[in-house]
Amino acid sequence: MSDKTINHKLRDIQDKNADVELLQAAIGRQSITGNEANFVEQLREVMTANGLKPNTADFLPGRPNIWGHRKGTEPGPSLMIVGHTDTVNVQGWSNAWEGQPREDPFGAIEVDGEIWGRGACDLKAGICASLAALRLLDAADIKLRGQISFAFIGxxxxxxxxxxxxxxxxxxxxxxxxxxxxxxxxxxYVEPTKLNVYTAQIGFFIADVKVTGKSAYFGTPQDGVDALKATHKILTALWRHEEELTAGPSHDFVGPSGILVTDIKGGGYIAVPGECALSVIRKLRPGEDLDQAVAQFENAVNSAELSDEISVEIKYPAGRDHPLGGSPVEIDPNHDAARLLATCVQQEHAQGGQIGGAPYWSEAPFLVNAIGCPTVYCAPGDISVAHTFNERVNVEEYLAAVRSFALFMVAYCGTETGEEE
Structure with a gap:
């Protein structure tokens, strides 16, 4: 069966209504971080119906992962689809859309060709498109030679x-x-990419900096040690560090490294500010070492000329695959499977299929670094509307993703005849 024949067959038999209903049902399962089990229940039903023999186990009490696979008809390449089941919260959503069709963040209503709701693009569209792709192959009576597996994690x-x-x-x-x-x-990993193929992603760390001096009555400031003035010197040093980073090496897909002060709090009580706190996020480009980036950051803080009476405490609250943060990662942008995926997408969605890099951090480093599995991000949806009151996914892009993933499963895993399609 030729590529064109497969394309036409998949387009002809795709049950678009069923695919949309699958996504709408997924959005309807509220799964804000901590409540992943609510969505996993639905996934178990869908995966069982797809012959994936799902397994679940708690990674923390009451919070399960789910995974399953289907063996190929012969020895062949093994493909895994991965995505996270949890979403961010919906605080303020209903107020933002009060009295309008989009008021319910889990209503999954379609408006002007887009499905709205929390998790629509981040990333239930990717999860549902991948499962619908396997269902589409079954409807077309196409059996994969290699193994296909799915792992959905919280x-x-x-x-x-x-x-x-x-x-x-x-x-x-x-x-x-x-x-x-x-x-x-x-x-x-089905993070939203507008159906482009991301072979690289940024890394990051977050630093919470506490600056402590000594408070004193405003009428006798000589009795205090001003933490806010000290923080000003630290900020100056950090902004100088930012200039050095942005003027430094740049990655083809994600640009230069950077650092951003995201929050600052201090002062009050009509007195010399005795404490001040600031939060910083540091962006790492692929190829940077996270430990070295932290050391550079701390050197910048320490370069501020502070009084001996000022103390500075730094904490790193966002450890992921690294104790201090999340590592950047990339694979060869010319990796055969990545290019093959891009080609499959281009056949179904002309606006997608570009090789690029993710301006966000997600969990590909666990797969690439911990188990040595080349991994890309690819899924429908626009990351710029994730976590916002405007989260949505375009229906046609989502349906194209179903066909694109199905084509890639065939092209990568092969079919039972032993021929690569």
Whole structure:
């Protein structure tokens, strides 16, 4: 069967209504970080119906991952689809859309050709498109030679207190290392990319800096040690560091490194400010070492000329695959599977299929670094509307993703005849 024949067949038999209903049902399952089990229940039903024999296990009490696979008809390449089941919260959503069709963040209503709701693009569209792709191949009676597997994991989002440390991803890779889950040859993590193929992503760390001096009555400031003035010197040093980073090396897909002060609090009580706190996020381009980046940051802080009476404490609250943050990662942009995926997308969605890099951090480093599996990001949806009151996904792009993933499964895994399509 030729590529064109497969394309036409998949387009002709795709049940678009069923695919849309699958996504709408997924959005309707509220799964804000910590409540992943609510969505996993639906995934278990869908995966069972797809012959994936799903398994679940808690990565933390009451918070399950789910995974399953279908063996190929013959030995062949193994493909894994990965995505996170949790979403960010919906605080303020209903107020923002009060009295309008989009008022319910889990209503999954279609407006002007787009499906709205929390998780629509980040990343339930990717999860549903991948599962619908396998269902489409079954409807076309196309059997894969290689193995296809799916792993949907929790705790990726960091919006809830004490959560969002990639506990689900850590559990997944541990099970792979132990042999409970087979190591795939290639993986797609279905973060939204507008159906482009991202072979690289940024890294990051967050630093919370506490500057402590000594408070004193405003009428006798000589009795105090001004933490806010000290913080001004630290900020000056950090902005100088920012200029050095942005003027330095630049990655082809994600640009230069950078650092951003995101929050500052201090002062009050009509007195000499005795304490001041600021938060910083540092962007790393692929190829940078996270430990070295932290050392550069601390050197910048220490370069500020502060009084001996000022103390500075730094904490790093957002450890992921690294104790201090999330590592940048990339694979060869000319990797055969990445290029093949891009070609499959281009056949179904002319606006997608470009090789690029992710301006965000997600969990590909666990797969690339911990288990040695080349991984890309690819899925429908626009990351710029994720986490906002405007989260939505274009229906036609989503349906094209179903066909694109199906084509790639055939092209990468081959068919039971042993021929690569």
């Amino acid at each position: 705790d990726e989002e960091s919006g809830e207190p004490g959560m969002g440390v990639s506990a689900g991803a850590k559990d997944l890779v541990q099970r792979v290392k132990q042999g409970e889950i087979a190591t795939p040859d290639f993986a797609i």
